[in-house]
Amino acid sequence: MKKKRTNISDIAKAVQVTPSTVSRALNGGGKVSEKKKQEIISLAKKLGYRPNPIAKSLLENRTNTIGLIIPEFTHHFYSRMLAGIESITSNSGYQLLICTSNEDQSQEIKSIYTLLDARVDGVIATISKVNDTFGHLQEVMDNDTPLVLVDRFSEEIEAPYVISDDFQGAFSAVDHLCQIGCRKIVHIKGPDNLSTTFNRLMGYKEALRKHEIEWEEDLVLEGSNPDLEEQIKSCLETNLVDGAFAYSDYLAFEIYKVASQLKIHIPDQLAVIGYADEPISTYITPTLSTVNQQPFEMGAKAAQILLNQIENPEIPREFVSLPTELIIRKSIR
Amino acid sequence: MKKKRTNISDIAKAVQVTPSTVSRALNGGGKVSEKKKQEIISLAKKLGYRPNPIAKSLLENRTNTIGLIIPEFTHHFYSRMLAGIESITSNSGYQLLICTSNEDQSQEIKSIYTLLDARVDGVIATISKVNDTFGHLQEVMDNDTPLVLVDRFSEEIEAPYVISDDFQGAFSAVDHLCQIGCRKIVHIKGPDNLSTTFNRLMGYKEALRKHEIEWEEDLVLEGSNPDLEEQIKSCLETNLVDGAFAYSDYLAFEIYKVASQLKIHIPDQLAVIGYADEPISTYITPTLSTVNQQPFEMGAKAAQILLNQIENPEIPREFVSLPTELIIRKSIR
Structure with a gap:
């Protein structure tokens, strides 16, 4: 059993006044002699009195x-x-x-x-x-x-x-990749059922459309796939991928890992953009371009x-x- | 004002039984006809009845x-x-x-x-x-x-x-540095007033003592110092520092930064150990040795x-x- 909390009645008894006098002394309002008030306040302090949160919140x-x-x-x-x-x-x-x-x-x-x-x-x-x-x-x-x-x-x-604005965030990233000359841009998608996944994919597609690049199903990978590393590898090997846009910085690091295995140089052969500006992005080599979501x-x-x-x-x-x-x-x- | 919660009395009125019958129907125990019980349960569900947490927790x-x-x-x-x-x-x-x-x-x-x-x-x-x-x-x-x-x-x-065991963690790190031949080991301390800071400093000193290396005040830097980067720089320049042990991985990264500026090679010229095994430690180049605290x-x-x-x-x-x-x-x- 928890120890009983000190309540207003305990203080009232000890100082020999009514509970409502104690309440007035502690909360202000109404007449209480200054001496009695100080006595009540000091006793309340000493006994560790705090207003009952339930009573207080009900009020x-x-x-x-x-x-x-x-x-x-x-x-x-x-x-x-x-x-x-x-x-x-x-x-x-x-x-x-x-x-x-x-x-x-x-x-x-x-x-x-x-x-x-x-x-x-x-x-x-x-x-x-x-x-x-x-x-x-x-x-x-x-x-x-x-x-x-x-x-x-x-x-x-x-x-x-x-x-x-996930659509705009993804659009600006992929638009930038297209502007610097990338034509085969892989996208690693986020988890299903999330608006963020859907909107970033839409932004990716819209930027490709703007630059008259046809969207290819083979270039969109599922980030949650347990064989993601293999998938990235086969995608980078089969296609002449020159750009990558990932749903998150962590998924971009997966691309870094595979690129290093395949001796594909970032950024000379492959430009990479992540998402979310995780602090790791400034520590990794080369530092990762990303989208800040504020x-x-x-x-x-x-x-x-x-x-x-x-x-x-x-x-x-x-x-x-x-x-x-x-x-x-x-x-x- | 928050909307009034459905309580047992509301259900009792609607089904025309006593509140205690409702309570028995919902919590089991006592006699309630199966038909009444189902009626009560279905109404409680419909009205979104949940037991009053305050009453329940007081009980x-x-x-x-x-x-x-x-x-x-x-x-x-x-x-x-x-x-x-x-x-x-x-x-x-x-x-x-x-x-x-x-x-x-x-x-x-x-x-x-x-x-x-x-x-x-x-x-x-x-x-x-x-x-x-x-x-x-x-x-x-x-x-x-x-x-x-x-x-x-x-x-x-x-x-x-x-x-x-911060003492042991620091001791094992600095002991290792000594074993591989480091003789001038800088330590970047953690925040004042923390047991972790004190114990890691003690572990550092004890490992030096074990290897008969004298402890030097100049080699212990305050991690919270706003001029930390300058301090590390002047410490690395003046002393022939060949090892570093930091209170945290983030403080170890400060050493990485300065070493790169001074063209001091890690690990050839300077061996570095951090603390806490932050995920960043495996992404940074060279990957950071550290102490895992479980x-x-x-x-x-x-x-x-x-x-x-x-x-x-x-x-x-x-x-x-x-x-x-x-x-x-x-x-x-």
Whole structure:
């Protein structure tokens, strides 16, 4: 059994006043003699009195906490997004309670209920890779708890969104490869079921179309394929590939690995662009060109929208798509 | 105002039975006709009824949540530690509520109270870099909420600990450098006030002592120094440094940077060992030798100890120090 918390009645008994006098002394308002007030405050301090959070939150209907659900922390993207969220929430006196879904929807659902049970004032979430049901997210909003979804979009759930312009990000990368003369550009795709995967593939195709290069099925590889290394190898060997655009920096590193095995020189024979600007990209040789998604700004914007919704639930839902930035490093001539 | 939750009375009214009948139908136990039971269950489902978590947790005095406080997520170390914790907690039906302190003690204190207010069943925490007060951690234990501290140790607070054997980790690294013939070994120190910084420095000194090499103050640099790059440069230029041991892989990369500027070849002229085995270490050229701290195992062990304490508060406090593993890569001949 947990130790009983000191409550207002304990203090009232000890100082021989009524509980409501203690409450007035601690919260201000009403008449209490200055001497009694000091006595009550000092005793409350000594006994480690803190207002009962449940009683307090029932009264105010606020806990000043915000729930955050993200897939994982191994990608730098999410720690930058977290930093952006914190830059807004901590200034506004909100505490974050974070849950990770590990890209598993059943874990995401459990996390949602844990956060609702903790009575968070709002939720920011990135939906997990596997996503085929959205009732738990709808329930958050039905419970009148503001919700903002970040990074990944689904047509299945109407909510405020803050995403990155993945189409434009991919388009600018592949457009650049075409401009420097690449004609055979391989694309390594992201996980199925994600809007980011779909939009980056569309951006890739659209840039090829702009440069009148026909799209070839053989040049689009599945990043999740367990034989990815073999696939890249056979693709680089069979086709005269001169450019590569990967869904993520980590997938671009797979291309680096195979190119090194096949003695294909980056950037002289093969120009490579990744996605997400992971810090590793500046450490690897040659440094990797990539697309910056502004994860800090995404997090900050999502937090701003959420806090606005908490203050004023009636404001219309926003859909924000942030621009990306193409970063050219030594993996491009 | 949040929408009112469906409660047992709402269901009871709708089905025209007593609330206690509804409770029995939903929780089992006592007599309820099968037909009524099905009617109640289906209505509860339809109305989105979930047991009131506060009433439920007051009853059971359990929320099946565990609070986790860590400094940040940019270091891979903490996401591996988190994975280790989750490997234990999720199998046991516990949900994690994570807070980040950003190495700021006031944030750490707020997080502790947020987690206590959320009525977590236990807390796992890594104390922040700046740490000069420990009352909030003591309060967790005084509140009969089990606490386990990980990674960083302080004599100021008696609690169960799971740490890594930093002394041995540093000793084995510097011992190896001496064995391959290094005689002038620079050490870049970690942040002040951390047990990890102190113990790695001690391990460094002890390995030198073993090889009868005198410790030189000039060869120990402060990692937090804003002029670190200049300091490394002047140290490498003035002394005939042939080895380097850094508090972290990121600090080792600073040595890489300066060595490249000064055209000092790694590993031929300078052997380098970092600490923590960040994934970047295998991508950088030459790949970095480092000390693996087993963060996954640390997290898993901490979670095991915490769950044991939750089940049986009377078991004695454990102090676990996990062994490290020296990983030799191409930064060493």
